[in-house]
Amino acid sequence: MRYLPKSPADREAILKVIGARSIDDLFAPIPEEYRLKRDLKVPRQMAESEIVEWFRERSRENGDGLCSFLGAGAYLHYRPVIIDALISRGEFLTAYTPYQAEISQGTLQAIFEFQTMICELLEELERMVTPKTACVLIQSPNFFGTIEDVAAIAEIAHRKNVLLVVSIAEAVSLGIVEPPRQADIVAMEAQSFGVPPSFGGPFCGIIATREQFVRQMPGRLAGQTVDREGRRGFVLTLATREQHIRREKATSNICTNQALVALMVNIFMTTYGKVGLRELAKQNLAKAAYAAQQFGKHVKVLFPGSPRFNEFVIATSEDPYAINGRMLGNKIVGGLPLKKFYPEFGNASLWCCTELTTRTAIDTAVGFVAESERSIRSAKEESVEEVAG
Amino acid sequence: MTGKIRKATRHVNQNEGLIFEKSSPGKAAWKLPPLDVPEVDAGNLLGASERKDLGHMPEVSEIEIIRHFTRLSTWNYAIDLGMYPLGSCTMKYNPRVNEVVARLEGIANGHPYQPERASQGALRIMKTLSECLIEITGMDAITLQPAAGAHGELTGLLMVRAHHESRNSPRKKILIPDSAHGTNPATAAMVGYAVENLKSNSRGMVEVSALEAQMNEDVAALMLTNPNTLGVFEQEIHKIADILHAKGGLLYMDGANMNALVGKVRPGDFGVDLMHLNLHKTFSTPHGGGGPGSGPVAIRKFLEPFLPRPVLTTKSDGTLGFDYDRAQSVGRVRSFYGNFGMFVRALAYIMANGPDGLRQTTEDAVLNANYIRKGLEGTYDLPYSTPSMHEVIFSDRVQAKRGVKTMDVAKRLIDYGFHPYTTAFPLIVPGALMIEPTESESKEEMDLFIEAMKSIAEEAENDLQTVLSAPHSTRVSRLDETAAARKPVLRWKPEGS
Ligand SMILES: Cc1ncc(COP(=O)(O)O)c(C=O)c1O
Numbered sequence: 001m002r003y004l005p006k007s008p009a010d011r012e013a014i015l016k017v018i019g020a021r022s023i024d025d026l027f028a029p030i031p032e033e034y035r036l037k038r039d040l041k042v043p044r045q046m047a048e049s050e051i052v053e054w055f056r057e058r059s060r061e062n063g064d065g066l067c068s069f070l071g072a073g074a075y076l077h078y079r080p081v082i083i084d085a086l087i088s089r090g091e092f093l094t095a096y097t098p099y100q101a102e103i104s105q106g107t108l109q110a111i112f113e114f115q116t117m118i119c120e121l122l123e124e125l126e127r128m129v130t131p132k133t134a135c136v137l138i139q140s141p142n143f144f145g146t147i148e149d150v151a152a153i154a155e156i157a158h159r160k161n162v163l164l165v166v167s168i169a170e171a172v173s174l175g176i177v178e179p180p181r182q183a184d185i186v187a188m189e190a191q192s193f194g195v196p197p198s199f200g201g202p203f204c205g206i207i208a209t210r211e212q213f214v215r216q217m218p219g220r221l222a223g224q225t226v227d228r229e230g231r232r233g234f235v236l237t238l239a240t241r242e243q244h245i246r247r248e249k250a251t252s253n254i255c256t257n258q259a260l261v262a263l264m265v266n267i268f269m270t271t272y273g274k275v276g277l278r279e280l281a282k283q284n285l286a287k288a289a290y291a292a293q294q295f296g297k298h299v300k301v302l303f304p305g306s307p308r309f310n311e312f313v314i315a316t317s318e319d320p321y322a323i324n325g326r327m328l329g330n331k332i333v334g335g336l337p338l339k340k341f342y343p344e345f346g347n348a349s350l351w352c353c354t355e356l357t358t359r360t361a362i363d364t365a366v367g368f369v370a371e372s373e374r375s376i377r378s379a380k381e382e383s384v385e386e387v388a389g
Numbered sequence: 390m391t392g393k394i395r396k397a398t399r400h401v402n403q404n405e406g407l408i409f410e411k412s413s414p415g416k417a418a419w420k421l422p423p424l425d426v427p428e429v430d431a432g433n434l435l436g437a438s439e440r441k442d443l444g445h446m447p448e449v450s451e452i453e454i455i456r457h458f459t460r461l462s463t464w465n466y467a468i469d470l471g472m473y474p475l476g477s478c479t480m481k482y483n484p485r486v487n488e489v490v491a492r493l494e495g496i497a498n499g500h501p502y503q504p505e506r507a508s509q510g511a512l513r514i515m516k517t518l519s520e521c522l523i524e525i526t527g528m529d530a531i532t533l534q535p536a537a538g539a540h541g542e543l544t545g546l547l548m549v550r551a552h553h554e555s556r557n558s559p560r561k562k563i564l565i566p567d568s569a570h571g572t573n574p575a576t577a578a579m580v581g582y583a584v585e586n587l588k589s590n591s592r593g594m595v596e597v598s599a600l601e602a603q604m605n606e607d608v609a610a611l612m613l614t615n616p617n618t619l620g621v622f623e624q625e626i627h628k629i630a631d632i633l634h635a636k637g638g639l640l641y642m643d644g645a646n647m648n649a650l651v652g653k654v655r656p657g658d659f660g661v662d663l664m665h666l667n668l669h670k671t672f673s674t675p676h677g678g679g680g681p682g683s684g685p686v687a688i689r690k691f692l693e694p695f696l697p698r699p700v701l702t703t704k705s706d707g708t709l710g711f712d713y714d715r716a717q718s719v720g721r722v723r724s725f726y727g728n729f730g731m732f733v734r735a736l737a738y739i740m741a742n743g744p745d746g747l748r749q750t751t752e753d754a755v756l757n758a759n760y761i762r763k764g765l766e767g768t769y770d771l772p773y774s775t776p777s778m779h780e781v782i783f784s785d786r787v788q789a790k791r792g793v794k795t796m797d798v799a800k801r802l803i804d805y806g807f808h809p810y811t812t813a814f815p816l817i818v819p820g821a822l823m824i825e826p827t828e829s830e831s832k833e834e835m836d837l838f839i840e841a842m843k844s845i846a847e848e849a850e851n852d853l854q855t856v857l858s859a860p861h862s863t864r865v866s867r868l869d870e871t872a873a874a875r876k877p878v879l880r881w882k883p884e885g886s
Binding site: 001002003004005006010011013014015017018019020023026027028029030031034035036039040041042043044045046048050051052054055056057058059060061062063064065066068070072073074076080082084085086087088089090091092093094095096097098099100101102103104105106107109110112113115116117119120121123147149151174175176177178179189196197198199200201202203214220221222223224225226227228229231232233234235237238239240242243244245246247248249250253254255256257258259260261263267269270271272273274275276277278279280282283285286287289290307324325328333336355358359362 | 405407408409412417418419421424425426427428429431434435436437438439440443444445446447448449451454455457458459461462463464465466467468469470473475478480482483484486488489490491492493494495496497498499500501502503504506507508509510511513514517521524525536537538539543570571572574575576577578579584621622624626627651652653654655658659667669675676677678679680681682683723724725726727728729730731733737739740741742743744745746747748749750752753755756757759760763764775776778799800803808809813814828829830831832834860863864865866867868869870872873874877878879880881
């Protein structure tokens with residue numbers, strides 16, 4: 001087996017040192033009746049080239065080369081190549097959780113920078129509040145792509161003395177949409193920042209809060225400190241919240257989290273930075289605005305009065321699954337039919353455009369929808385004529 | 390110093406500030422293509438919701454980013470640099486082909502909501518991995534949704550609770566051996582159970598008579614790690630299962646230590662009702678500095694109705710799809726379908742091994758732990774002489790007499806070019822040195838490790854201060870954790886703010 005660094009002679013030598021006659025001696029603690037005396041029924045040992053080919057085939061069966069208008073919590077944005085170049089370094093890829101600070105400063109400083117950038121993006125959560133018991137939870141942009149009036153909702157929530165929790169699923173929106181600075185807690189998905197959709201995971205969930213709640217927050221936190229010579233360094237901190245110290249009294253039970261994904265997000269944020277994030281967001285805004293306008297010539301675009309970022313809902317006359325089925329023949333994945341989640345929405349579907357969505361793709365998709373409307377209309381007219389005739 | 394330290398020497402270790410300290414207006418590492426649709430006025434579209442400023446987000450060039458993160462990376466230790474004997478964490482080689490296949494276009498860019506017709510590749514990967522893991526564990530069904538081990542425990546106990554509730558016998562307690570990892574009691578508490586401690590016997594195993602005495606109709610399940618955290622196989626596992634089952638309790642196995650068992654014995658064959666696996670341990674997906682992981686939960690048939698939604702199914706036409714219509718499901722435990730990218734890597738690992746490779750891997754893991762045990766026995770105290778499987782647990786009893794604790798030995802090990810072992814648990818061994826070499830270490834690397842550990846033991850006798858003030862070869866040493874926690878500084882702020 002090519003991952004194993006021992007020759008048969010090494011194994012024999014080790015057995016001899018241990019004083020075992022054969023490897024079976026070492027498995028003697030397992031009661032005989034349970035020992036597996038056959039091969040596991042798993043695929044046979046494959047060459048690297050075979051493994052790559054097997055997964056290539058799966059990749060081809062999985063929408064490789066399709067152009068997609070899906071968003072709804074997983075977004076396809078361009079990923080600068082330096083992200084993979086850097087996270088592929090073994091020192092990041094193959095390290096454990098940074099418990100031993102002296103030999104984990106790379107990971108720890110990166111987490112500290114990540115924490116800083118997320119706070120900058122969300123801005124100082126501005127209000128000081130006293131602990132309260134209930135909360136209001138909203139998402140903005142919401143599932144239909146519409147930006148909520150967080151300030152107004154916050155005002156109501158806080159008047160009623162409840163905490164406001166805001167969730168953000170499309171991180172790129174933060175480049176051009178006001179952050180929910182009135183929130184007490186922000187729950188955010190940062191996948192949009194350089195993390196591939198990867199059929200739904202791994203992603204990078206984030207919780208941000210006011211400083212006063214930090215001791216109630218779950219998860220790993222990196223904090224700045226000094227070493228015995230007074231040099232700046234970083235450690236995992238506030239461990240008294242955690243399971244390895246407090247066991248059943250722990251308020252944080254997160255051991256392995258999403259560190260490498262957070263590093264992708266970190267590098268993405270660093271690459272686009274203060275100006276690029278805004279320009280990127282603006283392109284998303286422009287693409288979605290153009291698409292909504294083009295669709296609007298043929299079908300109703302819902303929630304017309306509310307501002308939106310890169311997603312919008314259209315209502316077609318025909319079942320969106322049928323239209324999408326035809327589009328798929330042209331290598332386009334149409335918007336997400338909403339009836340799966342909201343039966344009352346009938347034929348509505350949720351469309352997403354990012355900076356990667358081309359005008360040609362938009363025009364083609366609009367063409368399919370326009371064609372669908374035309375044929376439904378002419379079918380109706382025909383049946384009216386028939387009745388009249 | 391360098392004479393006796395054979396593995397490590399010096400290397401260039403560059404200073405590097407925070408990225409914010411390099412930022413200045415006008416530098417950029419990005420370039421967008423020209424817009425192919427009309428420009429928009431953000432103020433018009435967004436009104437009061439328009440954001441005008443992005444605060445102190447950095448402005449730096451591409452080369453600075455490359456150097457910044459490359460320099461930071463050199464401050465980390467990693468498996469790619471050498472043995473990483475963190476007990477219970479199974480720090481094995483992370484094959485590079487795993488990374489290549491996870492980045493294939495249709496796999497990395499597959500959208501979780503794309504039509505099932507266009508998702509057959511991803512679903513086939515999930516199906517094949519599920520079948521392999523069911524076969525390896527000897528269980529009947531599996532969910533891949535949980536994101537890591539602790540999350541697998543949570544998912545498992547939610548299913549335990551749903552099972553008991555469906556039989557109108559809600560129960561109050563979870564039994565947990567005193568040797569358990571902290572996530573076990575924390576999980577039980579988070580699911581709303583009371584935690585009852587189960588004492589280990591002098592051989593480091595569950596005391597069957599104590600279990601018998603503590604078992605009653607209030608106990609929902611026992612959470613057991615096997616091999617347990619002493620690296621010891623629970624030989625009376627079937628009696629344990631029988632005692633639980635006789636009173637309607639379930640046997641939950643923490644599968645963190647499956648690297649000792651794969652291909653040699655199957656938990657489903659020794660009475661386990663449900664268990665989680667850590668794909669980021671046993672199945673080689675990289676730890677990435679603390680994740681992402683994946684913690685599938687394998688179950689016996691009678692728990693199937695409670696599986697998280699959606700469940701992967703084969704349809705009548707032979708294609709794969711998701712079944713959302715599961716009335717008794719504990720619900721979703723994760724958005725979409727779990728950490729799919731980790732499924733890809735774990736399956737690539739299983740394929741690279743095959744049945745023979747998996748068995749050889751397990752044998753080598755156990756062989757290595759026993760080699761280290763043999764090499765250090767006599768130098769370090771072995772609190773339990775019961776045979777070791779994939780890891781060996783020593784204590785600092787001998788060295789502590791000189792004032793050298795397990796953490797001091799661990800810090801000194803860094804100077805010798807190794808990552809320390811686990812020190813935090815098991816709690817039943819005061820001053821534990823929990824050493825898990827995994828199968829990925831050659832005899833030469835282990836010899837260096839044994840030599841280093843022996844040399845540190847000698848230093849504890851003859852050169853005490855060198856040990857107590859270690860590490861000496863790192864950028865920073867013995868950081869002040871108390872100060873960090875007392876007045877937490879969790880983000881950078883510009884000077885003067
Ligand atoms: C025995 C045991 N159980 C559970 C866990 C938790 O696993 P994870 O880090 O994947 O949440 C660990 C991890 O260190 C472990 O060693």
